[in-house]
Amino acid sequence: MSPTATLARWAADVRYDTLPPGVVDRVRELLLDHLGVALLGSTRDHHRRWVSTELGMAGGEPGVSTVIGTAQRVAPDRAAFLNGVAGSSGPNLDDVWHGSLGHPGVGTFPALLARGEEVRASGAAVIEATVVGYEVAMRIGSALGRSAFDRGWHPRGGCNTAAAAVASLKVTGEERAEVYQAAIGLAVNAAAGVVGAAYFSDAWYALSGQASREGLLAGLAARAGLRATDEPLAADRGYLAAASDRVDLGILTDGLGGEPMLMQAGQKLYPSSGATHAALEAAVAARRELGCDAADIVEINGWGFREMVDVLGQPNPSAALAASMSTPYVIACGVRDGGFDLSHLDAGRIADPELARLQSVTRLAVDDRLDRLPPKHLGARIRLVSKDGREATAEVLAASGHAGNPLGFERVADKVRRLLAGTWPDTLVDRLVDEAAALPETDVESLMPTLRSGD
Numbered sequence: 001m002s003p004t005a006t007l008a009r010w011a012a013d014v015r016y017d018t019l020p021p022g023v024v025d026r027v028r029e030l031l032l033d034h035l036g037v038a039l040l041g042s043t044r045d046h047h048r049r050w051v052s053t054e055l056g057m058a059g060g061e062p063g064v065s066t067v068i069g070t071a072q073r074v075a076p077d078r079a080a081f082l083n084g085v086a087g088s089s090g091p092n093l094d095d096v097w098h099g100s101l102g103h104p105g106v107g108t109f110p111a112l113l114a115r116g117e118e119v120r121a122s123g124a125a126v127i128e129a130t131v132v133g134y135e136v137a138m139r140i141g142s143a144l145g146r147s148a149f150d151r152g153w154h155p156r157g158g159c160n161t162a163a164a165a166v167a168s169l170k171v172t173g174e175e176r177a178e179v180y181q182a183a184i185g186l187a188v189n190a191a192a193g194v195v196g197a198a199y200f201s202d203a204w205y206a207l208s209g210q211a212s213r214e215g216l217l218a219g220l221a222a223r224a225g226l227r228a229t230d231e232p233l234a235a236d237r238g239y240l241a242a243a244s245d246r247v248d249l250g251i252l253t254d255g256l257g258g259e260p261m262l263m264q265a266g267q268k269l270y271p272s273s274g275a276t277h278a279a280l281e282a283a284v285a286a287r288r289e290l291g292c293d294a295a296d297i298v299e300i301n302g303w304g305f306r307e308m309v310d311v312l313g314q315p316n317p318s319a320a321l322a323a324s325m326s327t328p329y330v331i332a333c334g335v336r337d338g339g340f341d342l343s344h345l346d347a348g349r350i351a352d353p354e355l356a357r358l359q360s361v362t363r364l365a366v367d368d369r370l371d372r373l374p375p376k377h378l379g380a381r382i383r384l385v386s387k388d389g390r391e392a393t394a395e396v397l398a399a400s401g402h403a404g405n406p407l408g409f410e411r412v413a414d415k416v417r418r419l420l421a422g423t424w425p426d427t428l429v430d431r432l433v434d435e436a437a438a439l440p441e442t443d444v445e446s447l448m449p450t451l452r453s454g455d
Contacts, residue, residue: 003234003252007139008181010256011132011166012174016124016440019131019260024439026263027130029412032436033095033267034087034105035068035451036416039424039432041089042069046202050085050209054078065114066448073452076114080164080216083110084209088156091345092324093419094208096266096274098375098402100141100148100155101307104265106208107160108133111216112167116444121171123440133167134262136184140233140240142251142375146306147244149195156207157193158243164215165222171444174223185228186218188239200322266402269415270340272323275307276330277399278380283334285394286384294336299385300358302331303367305378310366315359320345331382332358342419378402409437 001009041047051067055074065079066072068086073079087094087106095105112129115121121129141159148158165187166180174180191211198204233239233252240247266274279302287294302309308327315328323329323345332355333340343349370379379397398404407415413433420429432450435442 002231003249004184004231005177005181006253006256007136007233008184009177011136011170011180012177014128014132014170016128019127022263023131023260024127025409027127028436028439029267029407029409030095030105030130030134030262030265031109031126031439032409032416032433033412034109035432035436036412036419037090037093038068038083038086039451040093040419041086041091043423044089044091046205047082047086047089050206051082054082065117066452068451069453071453076118077213077216079114079117080111080168080212081209083114084212085205088205088208090419091271091320092273093268093271096268096402097138097141097155097261097264098266098274098378099138100144100159101146101275102137102141102155102159103208104134104137104141104160104163104262106156107137107163107211107215108167110208110212111164111219112171113444113448114212115168115216115219116171117448119172121444123438123442125171125173126444127440129167129171131260131262132170133163134265135256135260136166137163138261138265139252139256143233143240143248144244145246145248147246149311151243151245152195153243154193154195154198154207157198157211158188158191158239160208160211161187161191161215161218164212165218168216168219169223179222181230182227183219183222185232186221186226187215188232189228190214190218191239200319200325204321264403267407267412269400269407269411270330271342271345272330272340273312273325274399274402275305275312275378276325276327277402278378278396279304279308279327279382280330280334280340281399282380282382282394282396283331283384284338285396286382286392287335287338289394290384290386290390290392292386292390294354294358296386296388297335297358297384298361298387299383300331300335300362301383301385302327302362302364302380303370304364304380305371305373306366308378308380309364313364315362316356317350320347320350323350327364328359328362329355331362335384373397
């Protein structure tokens with residue numbers, strides 16, 4: 001079978017009863033994390049403007065699928081779009097797959113929940129759909145590799161479209177492999193995600209929403225009998241060849257049927273690009289070892305993988321989104337404040353003179369050893385030098401929440417409670433945590449009211 005056909009056959013055959021140990025617990029963590037971040041994202045001004053724009057079309061007619069953070073229920077494709085935007089708007093708190101700098105959760109959950117609400121899906125179906133969506137997003141992203149991003153294609157817009165397609169099918173109980181194969185082709189035909197058009201702008205948040213909507217539509221079209229080519233991914237002019245010049249076709253299917261890839265997905269403890277987290281924790285550790293005031297630090301040297309340095313190495317951001325994607329700024333906050341949280345995205349913090357000074361003495365360089373480590377690590381090393389000449393160095397290979405150092409359900413629940421404190425009713429937050437913990441007994445119909453205002 002071709003790579004796409006093999007992926008499709010596997011997706012059609014996934015069954016809750018045969019999933020490996022630990023997968024259900026992992027889905028509980030990923031689902032709770034995603035929904036907590038999406039609820040926070042739904043409070044952001046740009047998300048409200050997307051909601052107003054989307055629902056202003058066709059009069060915002062009622063439907064069955066929840067728009068997270070509102071009392072609105074709309075058609076599934078519209079909910080998938082708006083909830084995909086919300087999931088990306090946390091800000092920068094959605095989960096991450098370092099094999100492609102992708103974010104599989106915001107490609108998987110918005111579509112499967114929007115469609116799942118329509119069909120009243122069971123908790124077991126949610127788990128199956130999550131496994132399938134993550135697998136497709138992470139395998140396609142890994143097959144693309146770094147080259148796709150270098151050429152201007154972001155996994156949020158590409159890999160997530162296919163993930164949304166298969167997840168929205170699986171949650172309905174679809175069992176025909178040919179339907180999954182067609183859905184993948186129809187989805188990647190609609191994939192976009194242009195980095196140069198989206199980075200540091202409102203378009204950035206829309207990437208996941210557009211992928212979720214287009215993927216859901218691709219799934220519906222495939223069920224209706226519409227078809228794409230037999231090999232949309234690996235053909236000479238297929239999606240992979242179009243988006244990357246260093247494709248690894250083997251990753252599409254190698255080990256398929258073993259441990260699901262979602263077991264390697266990372267979750268963010270800090271509201272910044274996951275590629276900054278090891279550097280942040282190394283900076284905090286080095287400052288602790290040095291034992292001096294941040295004002296006495298005169299030199300910061302950082303070494304890491306290429307994306308940490310080349311993609312995110314710009315200092316002195318001027319706005320929140322750019323701040324969350326600036327390695328020098330995140331390091332400076334870690335050195336002075338001992339961490340990085342939502343307050344560091346406030347305009348006053350971003351303009352802080354002492355943080356600007358620390359960024360000015362920061363030098364970053366790619367470390368070949370760290371750059372070659374498996375994607376699950378994304379390590380960094382930080383050296384601090386004080387004005388009296390003392391030095392301290394710390395290295396972190398797996399930051400909190402990343403593969404190799406998972407958070408676990410209780411820390412995810414703590415994260416969600418912290419993010420939503422004062423924003424969402426405590427009773428609903430507690431209920432959301434309980435519903436996620438109860439999977440698969442929890443079904444979509446009982447889960448979604450915790451995400452609607454006024455319920």
